[in-house]
Amino acid sequence: MHGSADRSNETALIRAAQGGDAEAFEQLVRSYDQSVLRMALNLLHSPEDARDIYQEAFLRVYKKLPQFRFDCAFSTWLYRIVANLCLDQIRKRKVRKEEAAAVTTPSGEMDRFQFLPEQRADVDPQRQLMSSEVSERINAVLDKLTPRERLVFEMRHYQGMRLRAIGESLGVTEEAAKNCLFRATQKMRAALGDFL
Amino acid sequence: MTCQEVQLNLSLYLYGELDFAQEEAFERHLEGCALCERALNREKEWHAAAYAERQDVSFELLSECRRSLRTALRSGRSPELRTSWWARFIPTGFSATRWSVQIAAASFLVFAGFTAARWMDNGRLAPGSGSGFARMGLLDMSNAHVREIEPAGQNGVRIIIDRVQQQEVTGNLDDDTVRQWVLAAMQDPSDPGIRVNSVEILQHQSGPDVRDALINTAKTDSNAAVRIKALEGLRQFAADAATRRAVEFVLKHDNNADVRAEAIDILVPADRPAPAMTPDVLTTLQDILNSEQENDYVRARSLQVLRAMNISGPVY
Numbered sequence: 001m002h003g004s005a006d007r008s009n010e011t012a013l014i015r016a017a018q019g020g021d022a023e024a025f026e027q028l029v030r031s032y033d034q035s036v037l038r039m040a041l042n043l044l045h046s047p048e049d050a051r052d053i054y055q056e057a058f059l060r061v062y063k064k065l066p067q068f069r070f071d072c073a074f075s076t077w078l079y080r081i082v083a084n085l086c087l088d089q090i091r092k093r094k095v096r097k098e099e100a101a102a103v104t105t106p107s108g109e110m111d112r113f114q115f116l117p118e119q120r121a122d123v124d125p126q127r128q129l130m131s132s133e134v135s136e137r138i139n140a141v142l143d144k145l146t147p148r149e150r151l152v153f154e155m156r157h158y159q160g161m162r163l164r165a166i167g168e169s170l171g172v173t174e175e176a177a178k179n180c181l182f183r184a185t186q187k188m189r190a191a192l193g194d195f196l
Numbered sequence: 197m198t199c200q201e202v203q204l205n206l207s208l209y210l211y212g213e214l215d216f217a218q219e220e221a222f223e224r225h226l227e228g229c230a231l232c233e234r235a236l237n238r239e240k241e242w243h244a245a246a247y248a249e250r251q252d253v254s255f256e257l258l259s260e261c262r263r264s265l266r267t268a269l270r271s272g273r274s275p276e277l278r279t280s281w282w283a284r285f286i287p288t289g290f291s292a293t294r295w296s297v298q299i300a301a302a303s304f305l306v307f308a309g310f311t312a313a314r315w316m317d318n319g320r321l322a323p324g325s326g327s328g329f330a331r332m333g334l335l336d337m338s339n340a341h342v343r344e345i346e347p348a349g350q351n352g353v354r355i356i357i358d359r360v361q362q363q364e365v366t367g368n369l370d371d372d373t374v375r376q377w378v379l380a381a382m383q384d385p386s387d388p389g390i391r392v393n394s395v396e397i398l399q400h401q402s403g404p405d406v407r408d409a410l411i412n413t414a415k416t417d418s419n420a421a422v423r424i425k426a427l428e429g430l431r432q433f434a435a436d437a438a439t440r441r442a443v444e445f446v447l448k449h450d451n452n453a454d455v456r457a458e459a460i461d462i463l464v465p466a467d468r469p470a471p472a473m474t475p476d477v478l479t480t481l482q483d484i485l486n487s488e489q490e491n492d493y494v495r496a497r498s499l500q501v502l503r504a505m506n507i508s509g510p511v512y
Contacts, residue, residue, distance in 0.1 A: 022269075029265065030343070037253045037261060047257055054261045059268060138249050156211055157243070158250050162418050163213050164451075174451070178213065185207035192242040 014074055018066050025065070029058055032075065035159060036082050043086045043154050053089065057082045072168055079161070079169040083151055090147040134192075141191040145184050152177055153184040197221040202232045206239040212388075216420055216454040259346055369401055379409050388419040395422060399429040407433045411442040420452040427458040434462050448480045453491030456484075460494055464501045473505065
Protein backbone atom coordinates (compact mmCIF):
# COMPACT_ATOMS: atom_id res chain seq x y z
CA MET A 1 0.00 0.00 0.00
CA HIS A 2 1.38 3.43 -0.78
CA GLY A 3 2.22 4.95 2.54
CA SER A 4 -1.28 5.75 3.68
CA ALA A 5 -1.99 2.53 5.49
CA ASP A 6 0.11 -0.29 6.80
CA ARG A 7 -0.02 -3.92 5.79
CA SER A 8 -2.34 -4.95 8.61
CA ASN A 9 -4.74 -2.21 7.67
CA GLU A 10 -4.69 -3.47 4.09
CA THR A 11 -5.36 -7.02 5.25
CA ALA A 12 -8.33 -5.77 7.26
CA LEU A 13 -9.62 -3.91 4.19
CA ILE A 14 -9.27 -7.01 2.00
CA ARG A 15 -11.07 -9.17 4.51
CA ALA A 16 -13.87 -6.62 4.83
CA ALA A 17 -14.15 -6.38 1.03
CA GLN A 18 -14.20 -10.17 0.78
CA GLY A 19 -17.14 -10.04 3.18
CA GLY A 20 -18.99 -7.72 0.80
CA ASP A 21 -18.15 -4.33 2.33
CA ALA A 22 -18.38 -1.93 -0.62
CA GLU A 23 -16.67 0.90 1.22
CA ALA A 24 -13.67 -1.29 2.03
CA PHE A 25 -13.43 -2.34 -1.61
CA GLU A 26 -13.56 1.29 -2.69
CA GLN A 27 -10.75 2.19 -0.28
CA LEU A 28 -8.70 -0.68 -1.61
CA VAL A 29 -9.26 0.51 -5.17
CA ARG A 30 -8.27 4.04 -4.23
CA SER A 31 -5.02 2.87 -2.67
CA TYR A 32 -3.84 1.55 -6.01
CA ASP A 33 -5.93 2.99 -8.80
CA GLN A 34 -3.73 5.98 -9.61
CA SER A 35 -0.69 3.81 -10.17
CA VAL A 36 -2.71 1.23 -12.12
CA LEU A 37 -4.05 3.95 -14.38
CA ARG A 38 -0.64 5.59 -14.76
CA MET A 39 0.92 2.27 -15.70
CA ALA A 40 -1.73 1.54 -18.30
CA LEU A 41 -1.51 5.08 -19.67
CA ASN A 42 2.28 4.96 -19.94
CA LEU A 43 2.26 1.58 -21.58
CA LEU A 44 -0.57 2.13 -24.01
CA HIS A 45 -0.38 5.90 -24.60
CA SER A 46 -4.14 6.00 -24.95
CA PRO A 47 -6.54 7.32 -22.29
CA GLU A 48 -9.33 5.17 -23.76
CA ASP A 49 -7.29 1.96 -23.53
CA ALA A 50 -6.03 2.94 -20.07
CA ARG A 51 -9.62 3.46 -18.93
CA ASP A 52 -10.60 0.03 -20.27
CA ILE A 53 -7.65 -1.63 -18.51
CA TYR A 54 -8.55 0.16 -15.26
CA GLN A 55 -12.14 -0.97 -15.39
CA GLU A 56 -11.40 -4.55 -16.43
CA ALA A 57 -8.62 -4.92 -13.85
CA PHE A 58 -10.69 -3.77 -10.90
CA LEU A 59 -13.76 -5.71 -12.02
CA ARG A 60 -11.59 -8.84 -12.15
CA VAL A 61 -10.18 -8.00 -8.72
CA TYR A 62 -13.70 -7.60 -7.41
CA LYS A 63 -14.85 -10.84 -8.93
CA LYS A 64 -11.86 -12.88 -7.79
CA LEU A 65 -11.32 -11.22 -4.41
CA PRO A 66 -13.20 -13.95 -2.49
CA GLN A 67 -10.60 -16.44 -3.81
CA PHE A 68 -7.63 -14.29 -2.75
CA ARG A 69 -5.85 -16.35 -0.06
CA PHE A 70 -3.01 -13.98 0.92
CA ASP A 71 -0.45 -16.31 -0.72
CA CYS A 72 1.25 -13.18 -2.02
CA ALA A 73 0.96 -9.44 -1.45
CA PHE A 74 -2.30 -7.93 -2.70
CA SER A 75 -0.28 -5.51 -4.85
CA THR A 76 1.53 -8.42 -6.53
CA TRP A 77 -1.79 -10.07 -7.30
CA LEU A 78 -3.29 -6.83 -8.61
CA TYR A 79 -0.29 -5.99 -10.79
CA ARG A 80 -0.34 -9.54 -12.19
CA ILE A 81 -3.87 -8.87 -13.43
CA VAL A 82 -2.94 -5.43 -14.78
CA ALA A 83 0.27 -6.72 -16.39
CA ASN A 84 -1.56 -9.51 -18.20
CA LEU A 85 -4.23 -7.13 -19.47
CA CYS A 86 -1.61 -4.65 -20.68
CA LEU A 87 0.49 -7.37 -22.33
CA ASP A 88 -2.60 -8.66 -24.16
CA GLN A 89 -3.38 -5.16 -25.34
CA ILE A 90 0.19 -4.45 -26.50
CA ARG A 91 0.31 -7.77 -28.36
CA LYS A 92 -3.03 -7.07 -30.02
CA ARG A 93 -1.68 -3.75 -31.20
CA LYS A 94 1.48 -5.32 -32.57
CA VAL A 95 -0.55 -7.47 -34.92
CA ARG A 96 -2.84 -4.66 -35.96
CA LYS A 97 -2.06 -2.72 -39.09
CA GLU A 98 -0.56 0.75 -38.87
CA GLU A 99 -3.09 3.35 -37.84
CA ALA A 100 -4.55 5.23 -40.76
CA ALA A 101 -3.56 8.84 -41.07
CA ALA A 102 -7.18 9.86 -41.27
CA VAL A 103 -9.61 9.79 -38.37
CA THR A 104 -13.37 9.82 -38.47
CA THR A 105 -15.10 12.63 -36.58
CA PRO A 106 -18.77 13.58 -36.30
CA SER A 107 -18.13 16.15 -39.03
CA GLY A 108 -16.54 13.70 -41.43
CA GLU A 109 -13.04 12.37 -42.09
CA MET A 110 -10.14 14.62 -41.04
CA ASP A 111 -6.36 14.51 -41.02
CA ARG A 112 -4.90 13.13 -37.77
CA PHE A 113 -2.31 15.92 -37.63
CA GLN A 114 -5.04 18.51 -37.17
CA PHE A 115 -5.55 17.10 -33.70
CA LEU A 116 -1.94 17.43 -32.58
CA PRO A 117 -1.48 20.22 -29.99
CA GLU A 118 0.07 23.43 -31.30
CA GLN A 119 3.57 24.32 -30.18
CA ARG A 120 3.87 27.13 -27.67
CA ALA A 121 5.35 30.25 -29.26
CA ASP A 122 7.19 31.47 -26.16
CA VAL A 123 9.56 28.51 -25.88
CA ASP A 124 13.15 28.64 -27.22
CA PRO A 125 12.77 26.87 -30.61
CA GLN A 126 16.24 25.26 -30.55
CA ARG A 127 15.75 23.87 -27.08
CA GLN A 128 12.29 22.74 -27.98
CA LEU A 129 13.61 20.97 -31.07
CA MET A 130 16.28 19.19 -29.01
CA SER A 131 13.80 18.22 -26.35
CA SER A 132 11.31 16.97 -28.89
CA GLU A 133 14.05 14.92 -30.63
CA VAL A 134 14.99 13.33 -27.29
CA SER A 135 11.36 12.66 -26.62
CA GLU A 136 10.86 11.10 -30.05
CA ARG A 137 13.93 8.95 -29.66
CA ILE A 138 12.87 7.72 -26.22
CA ASN A 139 9.41 6.81 -27.46
CA ALA A 140 10.89 5.13 -30.53
CA VAL A 141 13.14 2.94 -28.35
CA LEU A 142 10.29 2.16 -25.97
CA ASP A 143 8.17 1.09 -28.94
CA LYS A 144 10.93 -1.25 -30.13
CA LEU A 145 11.17 -3.10 -26.81
CA THR A 146 9.42 -6.44 -26.66
CA PRO A 147 6.09 -6.29 -24.75
CA ARG A 148 7.67 -7.98 -21.74
CA GLU A 149 10.74 -5.70 -21.75
CA ARG A 150 8.45 -2.71 -22.06
CA LEU A 151 6.36 -3.88 -19.13
CA VAL A 152 9.34 -4.62 -16.88
CA PHE A 153 10.91 -1.27 -17.74
CA GLU A 154 7.63 0.48 -16.99
CA MET A 155 7.23 -1.30 -13.65
CA ARG A 156 10.81 -0.61 -12.54
CA HIS A 157 11.57 2.80 -14.08
CA TYR A 158 8.20 4.52 -13.80
CA GLN A 159 6.37 2.62 -11.06
CA GLY A 160 9.44 2.06 -8.87
CA MET A 161 8.56 -1.59 -8.20
CA ARG A 162 11.26 -3.93 -6.91
CA LEU A 163 12.50 -6.65 -9.27
CA ARG A 164 11.30 -9.32 -6.88
CA ALA A 165 7.76 -7.91 -6.97
CA ILE A 166 7.93 -7.52 -10.74
CA GLY A 167 8.98 -11.16 -11.09
CA GLU A 168 6.13 -12.27 -8.86
CA SER A 169 3.64 -10.15 -10.80
CA LEU A 170 4.76 -11.60 -14.12
CA GLY A 171 5.02 -15.15 -12.81
CA VAL A 172 8.76 -15.34 -13.50
CA THR A 173 11.84 -15.46 -11.28
CA GLU A 174 13.52 -12.31 -10.01
CA GLU A 175 16.51 -13.28 -12.16
CA ALA A 176 14.35 -13.45 -15.31
CA ALA A 177 12.86 -10.03 -14.51
CA LYS A 178 16.39 -8.70 -13.97
CA ASN A 179 17.52 -10.05 -17.35
CA CYS A 180 14.54 -8.48 -19.03
CA LEU A 181 15.26 -5.12 -17.40
CA PHE A 182 18.90 -5.52 -18.32
CA ARG A 183 18.02 -5.96 -22.01
CA ALA A 184 15.64 -3.00 -21.92
CA THR A 185 18.18 -0.66 -20.32
CA GLN A 186 20.89 -1.83 -22.75
CA LYS A 187 18.65 -0.83 -25.65
CA MET A 188 17.81 2.50 -24.04
CA ARG A 189 21.49 3.20 -23.34
CA ALA A 190 22.50 2.30 -26.88
CA ALA A 191 19.92 4.67 -28.33
CA LEU A 192 20.26 7.53 -25.86
CA GLY A 193 23.66 7.28 -24.19
CA ASP A 194 25.54 9.39 -26.71
CA PHE A 195 22.59 11.46 -27.83
CA LEU A 196 22.12 13.37 -24.56
CA MET B 197 34.62 -5.20 -9.94
CA THR B 198 36.08 -4.48 -13.37
CA CYS B 199 35.15 -1.52 -15.58
CA GLN B 200 33.12 -3.86 -17.77
CA GLU B 201 31.16 -5.24 -14.83
CA VAL B 202 30.51 -1.74 -13.50
CA GLN B 203 29.28 -0.52 -16.87
CA LEU B 204 26.98 -3.50 -17.27
CA ASN B 205 25.45 -2.82 -13.87
CA LEU B 206 24.97 0.96 -14.13
CA SER B 207 21.19 0.85 -14.33
CA LEU B 208 20.80 -1.84 -11.68
CA TYR B 209 22.93 0.33 -9.38
CA LEU B 210 20.74 3.39 -10.03
CA TYR B 211 17.62 1.30 -9.38
CA GLY B 212 19.10 0.07 -6.09
CA GLU B 213 18.86 -3.52 -7.33
CA LEU B 214 22.44 -4.62 -6.62
CA ASP B 215 22.90 -6.62 -3.45
CA PHE B 216 24.85 -5.19 -0.57
CA ALA B 217 28.22 -6.70 -1.52
CA GLN B 218 27.87 -5.80 -5.23
CA GLU B 219 26.94 -2.23 -4.34
CA GLU B 220 29.99 -1.92 -2.09
CA ALA B 221 32.27 -3.24 -4.84
CA PHE B 222 30.60 -0.97 -7.41
CA GLU B 223 31.13 2.14 -5.28
CA ARG B 224 34.71 1.20 -4.41
CA HIS B 225 35.51 0.89 -8.12
CA LEU B 226 33.79 4.16 -8.92
CA GLU B 227 35.88 6.10 -6.39
CA GLY B 228 39.02 5.48 -8.42
CA CYS B 229 37.72 5.33 -11.99
CA ALA B 230 36.87 8.54 -13.83
CA LEU B 231 35.76 6.64 -16.93
CA CYS B 232 33.09 4.69 -15.06
CA GLU B 233 32.02 7.81 -13.19
CA ARG B 234 31.36 9.53 -16.52
CA ALA B 235 29.45 6.48 -17.71
CA LEU B 236 27.33 6.62 -14.56
CA ASN B 237 26.56 10.29 -15.18
CA ARG B 238 25.47 9.51 -18.74
CA GLU B 239 23.29 6.72 -17.41
CA LYS B 240 21.70 9.14 -14.92
CA GLU B 241 21.00 11.55 -17.77
CA TRP B 242 19.09 9.08 -19.91
CA HIS B 243 17.25 7.80 -16.84
CA ALA B 244 16.10 11.35 -16.12
CA ALA B 245 15.19 12.02 -19.76
CA ALA B 246 13.15 8.81 -19.92
CA TYR B 247 11.49 9.66 -16.63
CA ALA B 248 10.47 13.05 -18.00
CA GLU B 249 8.47 11.20 -20.66
CA ARG B 250 6.26 9.67 -18.02
CA GLN B 251 2.63 10.55 -18.56
CA ASP B 252 0.73 11.59 -15.49
CA VAL B 253 -2.88 10.85 -14.84
CA SER B 254 -5.29 13.76 -14.96
CA PHE B 255 -7.91 14.10 -12.28
CA GLU B 256 -10.56 14.14 -14.99
CA LEU B 257 -9.49 10.75 -16.29
CA LEU B 258 -9.14 9.32 -12.80
CA SER B 259 -12.56 10.59 -11.74
CA GLU B 260 -14.09 9.28 -14.93
CA CYS B 261 -12.56 5.85 -14.34
CA ARG B 262 -13.80 5.79 -10.77
CA ARG B 263 -17.29 6.80 -11.80
CA SER B 264 -17.46 4.16 -14.54
CA LEU B 265 -16.17 1.48 -12.17
CA ARG B 266 -18.73 2.43 -9.54
CA THR B 267 -21.48 2.34 -12.16
CA ALA B 268 -20.30 -1.02 -13.49
CA LEU B 269 -20.17 -2.49 -9.99
CA ARG B 270 -23.64 -1.24 -9.19
CA SER B 271 -25.21 -2.20 -12.47
CA GLY B 272 -25.46 -5.89 -11.86
CA ARG B 273 -22.04 -6.92 -13.11
CA SER B 274 -21.38 -7.47 -9.42
CA PRO B 275 -24.61 -8.57 -7.71
CA GLU B 276 -22.92 -9.54 -4.46
CA LEU B 277 -21.75 -5.98 -3.70
CA ARG B 278 -23.69 -4.07 -1.11
CA THR B 279 -24.48 -1.06 -3.22
CA SER B 280 -23.97 1.71 -0.68
CA TRP B 281 -23.91 2.72 2.93
CA TRP B 282 -27.63 3.36 2.50
CA ALA B 283 -28.25 -0.37 2.10
CA ARG B 284 -26.89 -0.98 5.58
CA PHE B 285 -29.83 0.84 7.11
CA ILE B 286 -32.34 -1.35 5.32
CA PRO B 287 -33.20 -4.34 7.53
CA THR B 288 -32.60 -7.80 6.10
CA GLY B 289 -35.69 -9.10 4.34
CA PHE B 290 -37.00 -5.60 3.70
CA SER B 291 -38.14 -5.48 0.12
CA ALA B 292 -38.09 -1.86 -0.84
CA THR B 293 -39.72 -0.81 -4.07
CA ARG B 294 -37.88 1.69 -6.23
CA TRP B 295 -40.34 4.41 -5.20
CA SER B 296 -40.11 3.80 -1.49
CA VAL B 297 -36.33 4.03 -1.65
CA GLN B 298 -36.55 7.23 -3.67
CA ILE B 299 -39.00 8.76 -1.19
CA ALA B 300 -36.77 7.78 1.71
CA ALA B 301 -33.74 9.25 -0.06
CA ALA B 302 -35.62 12.48 -0.80
CA SER B 303 -36.72 12.74 2.85
CA PHE B 304 -33.15 12.31 3.94
CA LEU B 305 -31.99 15.05 1.57
CA VAL B 306 -34.68 17.44 2.85
CA PHE B 307 -33.66 16.66 6.43
CA ALA B 308 -29.98 17.17 5.55
CA GLY B 309 -30.82 20.47 3.85
CA PHE B 310 -32.67 21.79 6.90
CA THR B 311 -29.88 20.71 9.21
CA ALA B 312 -27.22 22.34 7.04
CA ALA B 313 -29.26 25.56 6.83
CA ARG B 314 -29.62 25.69 10.62
CA TRP B 315 -25.91 25.08 10.99
CA MET B 316 -25.05 27.90 8.61
CA ASP B 317 -27.62 30.25 10.25
CA ASN B 318 -25.73 29.84 13.48
CA GLY B 319 -22.84 31.63 11.79
CA ARG B 320 -20.52 28.67 11.54
CA LEU B 321 -20.29 28.91 7.76
CA ALA B 322 -21.52 31.81 5.66
CA PRO B 323 -23.41 30.42 2.66
CA GLY B 324 -23.02 31.97 -0.77
CA SER B 325 -20.61 34.62 0.42
CA GLY B 326 -17.74 33.05 -1.47
CA SER B 327 -15.69 33.16 1.67
CA GLY B 328 -16.57 29.71 2.97
CA PHE B 329 -13.50 27.95 1.59
CA ALA B 330 -11.20 30.75 2.63
CA ARG B 331 -12.60 30.77 6.16
CA MET B 332 -12.01 27.06 6.42
CA GLY B 333 -8.47 27.45 5.13
CA LEU B 334 -9.22 25.13 2.22
CA LEU B 335 -7.76 27.37 -0.46
CA ASP B 336 -4.23 26.62 0.67
CA MET B 337 -3.54 23.66 -1.62
CA SER B 338 0.15 23.32 -0.76
CA ASN B 339 -0.55 20.56 1.75
CA ALA B 340 -3.70 19.22 0.17
CA HIS B 341 -4.57 16.78 -2.55
CA VAL B 342 -7.89 16.51 -4.33
CA ARG B 343 -8.82 12.85 -4.12
CA GLU B 344 -12.05 13.14 -6.04
CA ILE B 345 -14.12 15.76 -7.77
CA GLU B 346 -17.44 15.19 -9.50
CA PRO B 347 -20.58 17.08 -10.48
CA ALA B 348 -23.33 17.10 -7.84
CA GLY B 349 -26.66 18.41 -9.09
CA GLN B 350 -27.13 21.60 -11.03
CA ASN B 351 -24.13 23.88 -10.76
CA GLY B 352 -22.88 21.85 -7.81
CA VAL B 353 -19.71 19.95 -7.20
CA ARG B 354 -18.55 17.35 -4.70
CA ILE B 355 -14.86 17.50 -3.77
CA ILE B 356 -12.98 15.13 -1.50
CA ILE B 357 -9.71 16.60 -0.24
CA ASP B 358 -6.91 14.82 1.62
CA ARG B 359 -4.82 17.15 3.72
CA VAL B 360 -1.27 16.49 4.86
CA GLN B 361 -0.08 18.27 7.95
CA GLN B 362 3.60 18.45 8.80
CA GLN B 363 4.43 18.13 12.45
CA GLU B 364 7.75 17.99 14.28
CA VAL B 365 8.12 15.65 17.21
CA THR B 366 11.26 15.88 19.34
CA GLY B 367 11.77 13.85 22.47
CA ASN B 368 13.39 11.02 24.31
CA LEU B 369 13.01 7.43 23.20
CA ASP B 370 11.59 6.60 26.65
CA ASP B 371 8.59 8.73 25.70
CA ASP B 372 5.88 6.38 24.49
CA THR B 373 4.67 8.68 21.69
CA VAL B 374 8.17 9.24 20.30
CA ARG B 375 8.88 5.52 20.46
CA GLN B 376 5.64 4.71 18.63
CA TRP B 377 6.55 7.17 15.87
CA VAL B 378 9.95 5.56 15.39
CA LEU B 379 8.36 2.10 15.35
CA ALA B 380 5.85 3.31 12.75
CA ALA B 381 8.64 4.84 10.64
CA MET B 382 10.27 1.40 10.51
CA GLN B 383 7.28 0.25 8.48
CA ASP B 384 7.26 3.17 6.03
CA PRO B 385 7.14 1.41 2.65
CA SER B 386 8.01 4.51 0.65
CA ASP B 387 11.53 5.19 1.90
CA PRO B 388 14.17 2.58 2.85
CA GLY B 389 16.40 5.44 4.11
CA ILE B 390 13.84 6.30 6.79
CA ARG B 391 13.53 2.64 7.71
CA VAL B 392 17.31 2.22 8.07
CA ASN B 393 17.54 5.34 10.25
CA SER B 394 14.66 4.15 12.43
CA VAL B 395 16.26 0.72 12.88
CA GLU B 396 19.59 2.36 13.80
CA ILE B 397 17.88 4.57 16.35
CA LEU B 398 16.16 1.56 17.94
CA GLN B 399 19.17 -0.77 17.75
CA HIS B 400 20.30 -0.11 21.29
CA GLN B 401 16.85 0.03 22.83
CA SER B 402 15.44 -2.92 24.72
CA GLY B 403 11.88 -4.10 25.24
CA PRO B 404 9.52 -6.54 23.54
CA ASP B 405 8.07 -3.82 21.27
CA VAL B 406 11.52 -3.10 19.83
CA ARG B 407 12.34 -6.80 19.51
CA ASP B 408 9.05 -7.54 17.70
CA ALA B 409 9.49 -4.60 15.34
CA LEU B 410 13.06 -5.67 14.52
CA ILE B 411 11.92 -9.26 13.95
CA ASN B 412 9.19 -8.09 11.61
CA THR B 413 11.61 -5.91 9.65
CA ALA B 414 14.27 -8.66 9.44
CA LYS B 415 11.69 -11.07 8.06
CA THR B 416 9.67 -8.88 5.75
CA ASP B 417 11.43 -5.66 4.68
CA SER B 418 11.89 -5.46 0.92
CA ASN B 419 15.35 -3.87 1.19
CA ALA B 420 18.32 -6.12 2.09
CA ALA B 421 20.27 -3.31 3.80
CA VAL B 422 17.32 -2.63 6.12
CA ARG B 423 17.00 -6.35 6.91
CA ILE B 424 20.72 -6.53 7.77
CA LYS B 425 20.39 -3.51 10.07
CA ALA B 426 17.42 -5.12 11.79
CA LEU B 427 19.40 -8.34 12.32
CA GLU B 428 22.26 -6.30 13.82
CA GLY B 429 19.72 -4.85 16.23
CA LEU B 430 18.54 -8.36 17.12
CA ARG B 431 22.01 -9.41 18.32
CA GLN B 432 21.14 -8.11 21.81
CA PHE B 433 18.12 -10.46 21.86
CA ALA B 434 20.06 -13.47 20.50
CA ALA B 435 19.36 -15.61 23.56
CA ASP B 436 15.61 -15.04 23.30
CA ALA B 437 13.60 -17.96 21.82
CA ALA B 438 11.32 -15.83 19.59
CA THR B 439 14.35 -14.01 18.17
CA ARG B 440 16.16 -17.27 17.42
CA ARG B 441 13.11 -18.65 15.64
CA ALA B 442 12.90 -15.49 13.53
CA VAL B 443 16.61 -15.53 12.68
CA GLU B 444 16.37 -19.22 11.78
CA PHE B 445 13.50 -18.29 9.45
CA VAL B 446 15.65 -15.59 7.83
CA LEU B 447 18.56 -18.00 7.39
CA LYS B 448 16.25 -20.48 5.71
CA HIS B 449 14.20 -18.18 3.51
CA ASP B 450 16.00 -14.90 2.79
CA ASN B 451 17.24 -14.71 -0.80
CA ASN B 452 20.12 -12.35 -0.05
CA ALA B 453 23.46 -13.95 0.86
CA ASP B 454 24.60 -11.04 3.04
CA VAL B 455 21.42 -11.20 5.08
CA ARG B 456 21.89 -14.95 5.55
CA ALA B 457 25.54 -14.39 6.56
CA GLU B 458 24.37 -11.95 9.23
CA ALA B 459 21.73 -14.44 10.38
CA ILE B 460 24.23 -17.26 10.80
CA ASP B 461 26.54 -14.98 12.81
CA ILE B 462 23.69 -14.25 15.22
CA LEU B 463 22.68 -17.88 15.60
CA VAL B 464 26.25 -19.09 16.01
CA PRO B 465 28.62 -16.28 17.05
CA ALA B 466 32.06 -16.98 15.54
CA ASP B 467 33.94 -16.27 18.78
CA ARG B 468 31.83 -18.46 21.09
CA PRO B 469 30.91 -22.15 21.30
CA ALA B 470 27.83 -23.04 19.27
CA PRO B 471 24.65 -23.03 21.37
CA ALA B 472 22.04 -25.81 21.11
CA MET B 473 20.45 -25.95 17.65
CA THR B 474 16.97 -27.03 16.70
CA PRO B 475 16.75 -29.88 14.15
CA ASP B 476 15.34 -27.33 11.69
CA VAL B 477 18.47 -25.19 11.87
CA LEU B 478 20.72 -28.18 11.48
CA THR B 479 18.76 -29.24 8.39
CA THR B 480 19.04 -25.70 7.01
CA LEU B 481 22.81 -25.72 7.59
CA GLN B 482 23.11 -29.04 5.78
CA ASP B 483 20.98 -27.71 2.92
CA ILE B 484 23.31 -24.73 2.68
CA LEU B 485 26.27 -27.05 2.31
CA ASN B 486 24.47 -28.96 -0.43
CA SER B 487 23.56 -25.83 -2.34
CA GLU B 488 25.77 -24.77 -5.21
CA GLN B 489 24.26 -21.30 -5.24
CA GLU B 490 25.23 -20.45 -1.70
CA ASN B 491 27.67 -17.75 -0.71
CA ASP B 492 31.13 -19.10 0.31
CA TYR B 493 31.13 -17.41 3.70
CA VAL B 494 27.74 -18.84 4.65
CA ARG B 495 28.85 -22.32 3.53
CA ALA B 496 32.13 -22.10 5.42
CA ARG B 497 30.36 -21.01 8.60
CA SER B 498 27.77 -23.77 8.22
CA LEU B 499 30.49 -26.37 7.84
CA GLN B 500 32.32 -24.97 10.85
CA VAL B 501 29.17 -25.19 13.01
CA LEU B 502 28.28 -28.69 11.87
CA ARG B 503 31.85 -29.92 12.49
CA ALA B 504 31.86 -28.32 15.93
CA MET B 505 28.72 -30.29 16.70
CA ASN B 506 30.21 -33.50 15.27
CA ILE B 507 27.60 -33.65 12.54
CA SER B 508 28.94 -34.72 9.23
CA GLY B 509 28.21 -32.52 6.27
CA PRO B 510 28.98 -33.19 2.65
CA VAL B 511 32.45 -32.22 1.51
CA TYR B 512 32.44 -29.64 -1.25
